[in-house]
Amino acid sequence: MSTSTRPTPVGSLDRPDVDVRLRADLSSRGPVLLAFGSAIVWLLVGTVFGDVASFKLHLPDWLVQQGWLTFGRLRTVHLNTMIYGWASLAMVGVSLWIIPRLVHTELRYGGLARTGIWLWNVGLVIGNLGVLAGYNDGLEWLEMHRYFADPWLVVGGGMVGIALLVTLAAREADHLYVSVWYVMAAYLWFPIIFAVGNWPTFTGVESGATNWFYAHNALGLWLTAVSLGAAYYFIPKVLGRPVYSYQLSLLGFWTLAFFYALNGMHHLVGGPIPEWMITTSIAASALMLIPVLATAVNLHVTMVGRFGALRYSPTLRFVVLGAISYTAVSLQGMLTALREVNRITHFTQWTIAHSHVGVYAFVTFVMFGSMYYILPRLVRREWPSALLIQWHFWLVLTGIALYVIALTVVGVRQGLAMLDPQVPFQRSVEVTIPGLVARSVAGLVLTAGHLVFVWHYWLMVRGRAPARETLVFHEARPILYEPEAEGALR
Amino acid sequence: MFPSSLAVVLTGLLMGGVALAAFYWAWRRGCFRDLEAQSRIILDDRDYRLHRPWESPEQRLDRELHYGTLEPPGPGEWGGAA
Amino acid sequence: MTRIWLLLLGALATVGFAFIVLVAVPGVMLQDVPRPAELKPYTPEQARGRAVYIANGCIYCHSQQVRDPAFTTDVQRGWGNRATVPADYVYDRPNLLGTMRTGPDLINVGQRLPDVGWQLLHLYNPRTVAPWSIMPAYPYLFAVRDSAAVRPGERVVTVPGEHAPPPGRVVVATPDALALAEYLISLKRDYPVPQRGGTGDAANGRSAHTMP
Numbered sequence: 001m002s003t004s005t006r007p008t009p010v011g012s013l014d015r016p017d018v019d020v021r022l023r024a025d026l027s028s029r030g031p032v033l034l035a036f037g038s039a040i041v042w043l044l045v046g047t048v049f050g051d052v053a054s055f056k057l058h059l060p061d062w063l064v065q066q067g068w069l070t071f072g073r074l075r076t077v078h079l080n081t082m083i084y085g086w087a088s089l090a091m092v093g094v095s096l097w098i099i100p101r102l103v104h105t106e107l108r109y110g111g112l113a114r115t116g117i118w119l120w121n122v123g124l125v126i127g128n129l130g131v132l133a134g135y136n137d138g139l140e141w142l143e144m145h146r147y148f149a150d151p152w153l154v155v156g157g158g159m160v161g162i163a164l165l166v167t168l169a170a171r172e173a174d175h176l177y178v179s180v181w182y183v184m185a186a187y188l189w190f191p192i193i194f195a196v197g198n199w200p201t202f203t204g205v206e207s208g209a210t211n212w213f214y215a216h217n218a219l220g221l222w223l224t225a226v227s228l229g230a231a232y233y234f235i236p237k238v239l240g241r242p243v244y245s246y247q248l249s250l251l252g253f254w255t256l257a258f259f260y261a262l263n264g265m266h267h268l269v270g271g272p273i274p275e276w277m278i279t280t281s282i283a284a285s286a287l288m289l290i291p292v293l294a295t296a297v298n299l300h301v302t303m304v305g306r307f308g309a310l311r312y313s314p315t316l317r318f319v320v321l322g323a324i325s326y327t328a329v330s331l332q333g334m335l336t337a338l339r340e341v342n343r344i345t346h347f348t349q350w351t352i353a354h355s356h357v358g359v360y361a362f363v364t365f366v367m368f369g370s371m372y373y374i375l376p377r378l379v380r381r382e383w384p385s386a387l388l389i390q391w392h393f394w395l396v397l398t399g400i401a402l403y404v405i406a407l408t409v410v411g412v413r414q415g416l417a418m419l420d421p422q423v424p425f426q427r428s429v430e431v432t433i434p435g436l437v438a439r440s441v442a443g444l445v446l447t448a449g450h451l452v453f454v455w456h457y458w459l460m461v462r463g464r465a466p467a468r469e470t471l472v473f474h475e476a477r478p479i480l481y482e483p484e485a486e487g488a489l490r
Numbered sequence: 491m492f493p494s495s496l497a498v499v500l501t502g503l504l505m506g507g508v509a510l511a512a513f514y515w516a517w518r519r520g521c522f523r524d525l526e527a528q529s530r531i532i533l534d535d536r537d538y539r540l541h542r543p544w545e546s547p548e549q550r551l552d553r554e555l556h557y558g559t560l561e562p563p564g565p566g567e568w569g570g571a572a
Numbered sequence: 573m574t575r576i577w578l579l580l581l582g583a584l585a586t587v588g589f590a591f592i593v594l595v596a597v598p599g600v601m602l603q604d605v606p607r608p609a610e611l612k613p614y615t616p617e618q619a620r621g622r623a624v625y626i627a628n629g630c631i632y633c634h635s636q637q638v639r640d641p642a643f644t645t646d647v648q649r650g651w652g653n654r655a656t657v658p659a660d661y662v663y664d665r666p667n668l669l670g671t672m673r674t675g676p677d678l679i680n681v682g683q684r685l686p687d688v689g690w691q692l693l694h695l696y697n698p699r700t701v702a703p704w705s706i707m708p709a710y711p712y713l714f715a716v717r718d719s720a721a722v723r724p725g726e727r728v729v730t731v732p733g734e735h736a737p738p739p740g741r742v743v744v745a746t747p748d749a750l751a752l753a754e755y756l757i758s759l760k761r762d763y764p765v766p767q768r769g770g771t772g773d774a775a776n777g778r779s780a781h782t783m784p
Contacts, residue, residue, distance in 0.1 A: 020534075021534070057674075058706060060705070060706045060708050061697070061708075061709050064711055064712070070628055070712075071629065071633075071708045072628045072630060072632055072708070073627075075632050076629055134627035134628070136626050136627050137666065138626040138631070138666040139667075140632075140671065169576070174527075176528075176579065177528065177529075177531050178528075178529075179532075181579055184580065184583075185580070185583035188580055188587075189587050193587065196591060196595060202665070202667075203661075203665040204605070204661035204664050204665070204667060206667075207664065207665060208661075208667035208669045209598055213590070213591070221587065236532060237537065238568055240540055240542060240553070241533075242529040242533060246525040246528055247525055250522065254509070254512070254513065254586075255509060257582070257586040258508075258509050258512075258586045259509070261586055261589070261590030262589075262593060262594065264594055268669065270637075271637050271639070271669055272637055272655070272656045272657050272658055273598070274658070276497075277593075277594060277598055279501055280501055280594070281594075283501040283502040283505060284502075284505065287502055287505060287506060306544060306545065308544030308545075309542070309568070312542075312543055312544055312568050312570070313568030313570060314568070314570040315569025316569070347672055347673035351671065369569065372570065373569035376566050376569075382564075382565045382571055383571040384571060385571055386570060389570055418645075421645045421649045425649070425676055426704045428673075429674070429704060429705070429706060430704060432674075433706075
């Protein structure tokens with residue numbers, strides 16, 4: 001390359017696409033790093049609570065002297081921290097990065113988004129401390145205090161939503177990519193269902209129905225929606241080819257929106273709510289086959305012929321496995337909703353395994369993959385250590401595989417034992433013990449994986465990798481645009 | 491279990507019918523024009539022209555023919571370490 | 573799809589539709605659930621006990637619903653003499669239906685285990701009555717005092733075996749433990765399914781979840 005050539009400046013007309021990306025990434029940097037930083041703190045907190053709770057199930061006399069250490073409170077903090085702390089804040093980070101990229105403009109109201117994230121964190125601290133102190137709203141997935149903790153989340157989340165909406169309104173892209181639909185709809189859905197779920201006037205079985213209207217939709221219309229939005233972006237982006245069928249994306253989104261929201265009562269199959277409601281939810285669960293297949297075809301067929309990419313891209317490794325887990329957990333869920341299967345699996349460890357396939361193998365994996373892609377583009381360095389990424393990947397993959405297999409197997413045994421009235425209840429407890437112990441071991445493996453990831457994240461944001469003067473991924477390649485360099489090296 | 495299954499199927503058909511009707515309406519309103527362009531909006535010039543080490547020579551040639559000279563990826567381009 | 577409004581309105585429509593189907597309509601329908609004559613509202617003591625149940629997360633291992641004997645074996649197992657119906661939960665706010673049976677269903681535990689003394693001992697340490705149990709112990713709901721320091725009206729719990737307090741000391745139930753025990757023994761849904769005038773499964777004597 002001739003030394004007299006000057007590099008094409010970034011932002012010139014020659015590379016408008018690079019300029020757009022750069023502007024988007026620079027604008028979202030602060031809020032996204034805040035969201036991700038908060039998320040990984042909650043990941044560690046939630047992991048510790050999960051580990052202790054898991055051990056307590058097979059060591060029931062361990063750490064029982066204080067109320068705040070009892071299983072029933074630790075488990076609740078684990079769930080709330082993982083859902084509203086780790087998963088939700090990682091998703092907030094991904095949303096704030098991805099929307100500006102998708103609509104080709106800078107993030108607006110980034111300061112408002114940052115404030116929102118702080119408020120959300122405050123709410124979580126108050127809510128979790130409250131649970132440990134015994135303040136529990138009594139509704140699964142909604143335990144945090146509805147007046148002292150929840151409003152912080154609603155306001156904070158609303159601020160993030162406003163920032164995204166204003167950014168969307170200022171868009172400079174002609175079309176709204178499918179990921180925009182998933183992400184924006186999620187921010188509309190979540191406050192609505194959260195408010196409904198927390199509404200204090202519901203009593204009796206109505207309270208039960210509303211509870212599961214909320215909890216299932218927190219999974220489907222919040223966690224799943226943003227995670228699918230991310231998968232629909234990163235898979236084609238890394239591969240450099242569009243998704244297999246955009247028509248299917250459309251079908252997938254709207255059928256998910258319509259059917260998923262009706263699924264909630266499948267958590268109450270056989271329960272004392274009107275039969276027609278349960279039937280509706282079972283039907284809706286079966287109809288989920290349409291959006292699940294549409295998404296599966298899109299995401300998996302797009303990969304066909306390019307599975308070699310998994311060796312080169314940690315992002316794809318995590319996101320593709322996450323997408324496969326989405327298909328798997330959805331198919332499992334549809335089966336579980338059917339009465340004949342449900343009479344075996346309901347109330348057992350199968351449900352716990354299933355929920356972790358969803359929230360961990362799907363959502364968490366997609367979040368890991370997304371963060372591996374986004375961080376370098378924000379801090380303008382590559383990840384310091386390929387080895388740490390490998391360790392992270394294999395530890396969490398092994399951990400979740402062990403977790404799911406162990407609890408699924410013992411869950412079925414537990415269910416079959418409970419189904420036979422001649423078998424004493426004691427037996428149903430005893431058959432779960434090996435699985436509970438295996439799950440504790442799996443939890444330790446996952447913990448190791450999380451420690452590796454958080455350590456690596458720390459190294460990354462502290463700048464322990466070589467900094468670059470030119471901006472990685474936004475770098476213009478001058479030789480390709482210099483006429484004199486014709487015939488020069490690629 | 492027959493009556494229960496029937497109820498599920500009928501409910502499902504009803505729900506599906508509503509969904510299909512909404513879809514048809516949107517189609518007639520022109521929501522689905524030019525979907526191909528929409529799916530490509532996340533891919534810019536640089537994405538198309540990156541040299542991807544996992545692609546076969548045929549795939550790479552195809553890319554080059556469609557989009558021009560390939561660019562080398564940056565370190566850690568695919569979400570990993572250099 | 574260039575219209576944001578279409579997206580947001582569509583998303584609103586789908587969640588609104590689900591809200592109507594799963595929350596609003598049932599809400600209206602369930603207004604007519606009859607209050608069973610045999611079921612009394614929770615007394616202040618029982619309500620306090622219910623709050624202790626919630627505060628300590630009992631719901632994460634125990635359900636409170638008996639399913640239809642035509643569907644499964646809850647009744648045959650002895651967890652109730654009939655399936656539970658919406659009327660059984662009219663005083664429950666919030667619901668404690670539960671989704672796990674790490675421990676047994678409790679909606680009729682007052683029928684099976686009506687002794688406050690047993691409940692207190694079991695809460696203090698479940699393994700004193702069921703060595704195979706993995707339920708946590710709740711010693712913090714109790715106080716260990718010198719035998720001489722027991723106040724009048726306090727309930728002493730006789731704890732046998734390895735979990736017994738040191739000699740000269742006794743285990744005493746705190747008000748929270750007593751309330752929780754009172755709540756648990758109040759859990760009985762053994763009366764016939766309430767009838768009411770007019771149409772509906774309850775009036776026809778069927779549980780809410782048998783199919784026509």
